[in-house]
Amino acid sequence: MAKILIIEDDQVFSELLVMHLEDRNHEPQAATTMEQARQILADNVPDAILLDQQLPDGFGIDILKEITEHTPHPPVIMITGVSDNRLAIQAMGLGAHDFIRKPMDEIELETTLNNALKSHRLSRQIFAIKGDKQYQIDIGQIVGDSPAVLEICKTIGRIASRNAPVLITGESGTGKEVIARALHHHSRRTGLFLPINCSALAENLLESELFGHERGSFTGAIARKEGKFEQTIDGTLFLDELGDMPTSIQPKLLRVLQEGSFERVGGTQTLHSNARIIAATNRDLKAMVNAGHFREDLFYRLNVVHLHLPPLRERIEDMHLLTEHLLAKINVKQHTTVKHLAENAWRRMKEYQWPGNIRELENILTRAAVLAPGDTITLDLLALPGEDGQKINDTEETGQARPLRIISLDELEQEHITAILAHVRWHKGKACEILGISRPALDRKIIKYGLDL
Numbered sequence: 001m002a003k004i005l006i007i008e009d010d011q012v013f014s015e016l017l018v019m020h021l022e023d024r025n026h027e028p029q030a031a032t033t034m035e036q037a038r039q040i041l042a043d044n045v046p047d048a049i050l051l052d053q054q055l056p057d058g059f060g061i062d063i064l065k066e067i068t069e070h071t072p073h074p075p076v077i078m079i080t081g082v083s084d085n086r087l088a089i090q091a092m093g094l095g096a097h098d099f100i101r102k103p104m105d106e107i108e109l110e111t112t113l114n115n116a117l118k119s120h121r122l123s124r125q126i127f128a129i130k131g132d133k134q135y136q137i138d139i140g141q142i143v144g145d146s147p148a149v150l151e152i153c154k155t156i157g158r159i160a161s162r163n164a165p166v167l168i169t170g171e172s173g174t175g176k177e178v179i180a181r182a183l184h185h186h187s188r189r190t191g192l193f194l195p196i197n198c199s200a201l202a203e204n205l206l207e208s209e210l211f212g213h214e215r216g217s218f219t220g221a222i223a224r225k226e227g228k229f230e231q232t233i234d235g236t237l238f239l240d241e242l243g244d245m246p247t248s249i250q251p252k253l254l255r256v257l258q259e260g261s262f263e264r265v266g267g268t269q270t271l272h273s274n275a276r277i278i279a280a281t282n283r284d285l286k287a288m289v290n291a292g293h294f295r296e297d298l299f300y301r302l303n304v305v306h307l308h309l310p311p312l313r314e315r316i317e318d319m320h321l322l323t324e325h326l327l328a329k330i331n332v333k334q335h336t337t338v339k340h341l342a343e344n345a346w347r348r349m350k351e352y353q354w355p356g357n358i359r360e361l362e363n364i365l366t367r368a369a370v371l372a373p374g375d376t377i378t379l380d381l382l383a384l385p386g387e388d389g390q391k392i393n394d395t396e397e398t399g400q401a402r403p404l405r406i407i408s409l410d411e412l413e414q415e416h417i418t419a420i421l422a423h424v425r426w427h428k429g430k431a432c433e434i435l436g437i438s439r440p441a442l443d444r445k446i447i448k449y450g451l452d453l
């Protein structure tokens with residue numbers, strides 16, 4: 001039997017919770033306002049607290065702050081209908097035990113509560129040291145209300161202020177960089193967030209970008225240059241496309257991770273870095289380790305905390321919030337005024353597999369918004385490929401010669417790249433394979449022709 005305080009202004013929901021807890025031989029007590037909760041807490045400390053966010057006289061998160069300032073404190077489980085993930089990150093960062101979204105089922109509540117009571121009993125003697133961090137909640141926003149996204153947000157809340165490296169995996173366009181930025185944003189780090197794309201630079205340039213170089217260390221090194229590790233004092237270094245990091249640079253990275261020290265290219269002076277490292281990849285690093293393309297020791301060193309972003313097709317529940325968020329963003333950026341999606345367009349969007357994930361969703365919505373004559377996106381504007389994919393070349397089978405078109409090579413290239421990207425639905429890796437060019441080359445052409453709207 002445990003004493004459980006319910007802080008919830010919805011009387012019906014609160015009574016349901018009381019009944020549920022009494023059935024399980026607990027001793028529930030209900031407060032409907034923050035004030036009432038404070039009075040109860042002043043008299044006796046419960047074994048666990050169930051806390052709502054929206055209360056008549058304030059926000060649950062504020063009372064959470066008051067509760068977790070004292071050590072030891074009872075475990076707090078936030079139960080809220082608020083779908084903003086920043087709240088989950090914030091709550092976990094402030095020391096909430098867990099975060100449940102309404103509607104929830106009895107099993108979820110029971111499991112979470114039992115875990116909370118158990119870990120509270122075990123950890124009564126262990127006090128967490130809390131700083132006086134102020135959370136900003138305007139950037140670092142992760143949109144989505146699927147269980148997978150909520151789990152990721154909870155982990156971000158738990159680990160943001162730690163120094164351990166983080167490995168983010170997921171298909172292209174799933175939001176790996178969004179997660180990395182949110183992690184930095186919610187950390188205590190005062191320095192910069194510096195991204196570096198390991199696939200976009202040639203081997204020696206990447207090494208010098210990361211570690212810097214001394215004057216004259218190679219042809220073209222006309223002056224000493226500071227590397228990203230030097231620039232990221234108290235900040236976060238985001239190693240994007242880590243799977244493409246050449247094996248020759250991997251030992252140097254391992255050393256920074258192990259000892260925090262490195263030398264500039266061509267230099268002898270040992271420098272130190274306290275940058276937090278977040279790495280991202282859409283490749284299977286474990287398979288690369290097995291194939292000898294990625295160092296095993298480096299893999300384990302980077303894989304201390306692993307966040308995996310499932311593809312959009314596996315978290316289709318996120319589509320609604322994402323579409324709303326992206327359309328609002330597109331309307332501002334493109335000066336469009338889209339307010340609605342036709343019902344059949346929405347149905348098709350939910351069935352579609354989204355191989356290019358959220359980036360593809362954003363591209364498709366941008367194109368549709370720009371082309372929409374009114375404030376509604378219709379099915380035809382989405383131009384999503386059919387079940388069996390789009391035919392790239394409709395005249396291929398007809399045997400007829402195509403009429404000569406008087407256009408420049410650049411125009412032809414732009415058209416072809418646009419068509420291939422549409423065909424592979426913005427899966428850049430597949431586009432590179434078809435076009436026979438490298439990922440950096442494709443990225444340059446996308447920028448050159450302004451294809452990424």
Ligand SMILES: Nc1ncnc2c1ncn2[C@@H]1O[C@H](COP(=O)(O)OP(=O)(O)OP(=O)(O)O)[C@@H](O)[C@H]1O
Binds near residue numbers: 171173325
């Ligand atoms: N949860 C999210 N909430 C809001 N926007 C998102 C979210 N996830 C992704 N996006 C948007 O989708 C696009 C792709 O995200 P991002 O660049 O982080 O993906 P990625 O996994 O790093 O892709 P790649 O592997 O191709 O580099 C961005 O424009 C980003 O703003």
Ligand SMILES: [Mg+2]
Binds near residue numbers: 176177240
């Ligand atoms: Mg990325």
